[in-house]
Amino acid sequence: MSEETAPTGITSALRSLTPRTPTARLGVAVVHDLVEAIVKGDVPPGDTLPPEEKLAQHFAVSRTVIRESVKRIEEKGLISVAPGRGTTVQPKTSWNVLDPVVLAVLLENDSSLGVLDEISVIRAALEGSMSAATAQHGTPEQIAQITASLARMEESVEDPEVFPDADLDFHFLVMTLSGNELASSITKILFSRARQSARFVGNQSTDAFHITLEEHRRVHDAIAAGDPVAAEAAMRAHILDAWQRRRFPTARER
Template sequence: MRRQVLADPFAIPHAPAAEAAPPRARGTKLGINVVQQIVSDIVRGVLTPGSTLPPEAELCDQFGVSRTVIRESVKVVQEKGLVRIEHGRGTQVTDPRQWNLLDDVVLTAIIAHDANLSFLDELVATRTALEADMAAAAATAYTGEDRLRISASLELMRSKIDNVAEFAAADAHFHDMVMAASRNRLGRAIVNSIHDKARGSMRYHGEYNEAVMRQTLDEHQAIHDAILARDATGAATAMRAHISGSWSRRRPRPDADAPGSGSRRQSAR
């Protein structure tokens, strides 16, 4: 006798395949493009603080999208702090002091249009202060496992001295292991966020050659030794000297904005 299978009275019936909701990837992608362009226009001064965004109809024509996409995109830009929507007055561009500088889109745009490198200078100064503080904290807080990870990351750098890309990755890993040992989760997140975006800028890059990599390795050795000696002051000093010195060495000259001729160009920590 065939067993009868009873229908589950609480089951949600499946909709026919033809009635499934279409994917929204295209609309989402269009919205992302609109947001990025508006942010870029504001950051590079095409839309100045206090000015008003063009009317919706004009933006629709400019980007070739619907009013819905424009409205949603402008709201996203407002969430980033770059505009303020005021009923009856339009959408006003805000003062740069109100921008969310840690937002991925805003940070990327600012770095891309940082003509005089002043923002990158601020970024390096912020990173230097945070990482020096975290190196000092790591010297007093590291565990046996932290010690092994920091030492292993230094040895990884040493083993990659003949491979620029892998050396740079090992370099970044060393810094991350030091920050992890500090137990400063917020500081680590901030540094990783701003540094990842900076590394996307050609003007933040430095030219790696054997001499540069060996100097970088020596500076990391000094950081490593101070941390493992539980010398908080020495660890902070070594980290500060390394980051600020590295930026000073690779910071583009005013007449050297174009990428260098060296083929071994890679982002430096």
């Protein structure tokens, strides 16, 4: 397929991509830019990517680099490659949204905060369940670990450089102690990637840190008391409420 005969959306998408200067990690940049074009809808589901030769010319790389990049994107579920039909963009339901590149690009382009809203709901459900499990099965030694983690949060509540990491450590500890390795792995991927987004960090203040500390204390106390129902409720409420405190209103919501 030539650029002249390609659908308008495809050639527009090709022009929207920023040409890259060749580097040792150019394949990584090509993958990122093509994933971004798909995530942003520049090449919508059902459309095909420009042919290999055109992509190679655009990025000033070999066709081998393009071929390998396309293979990696296919592994992420964003495209399907079929002989005679080209490289077709797949619907979002086929994407591996836990893939680091896909998730990062989704967050980079999350101006509506819809992705972060969904992550908060998922975290609330999974971390709530894991908090309940930790409360139900936690040993005295494990409870002591959580108490020590809460103490580190108390010590750093006035320090915006340290408190967020102490907060993260508390969450990761509760997840690890739950014994639910799959839920813990999924949540840690979402949490760690989301924390790299300025939109996730949002509106922070030491006043908000004190509220967050109190919410963690409720989670700790419920786990220490061996009350899974209260532990789940406390963690779910904390995650959803903390996100609403940090969340900046979008342009549409103003």
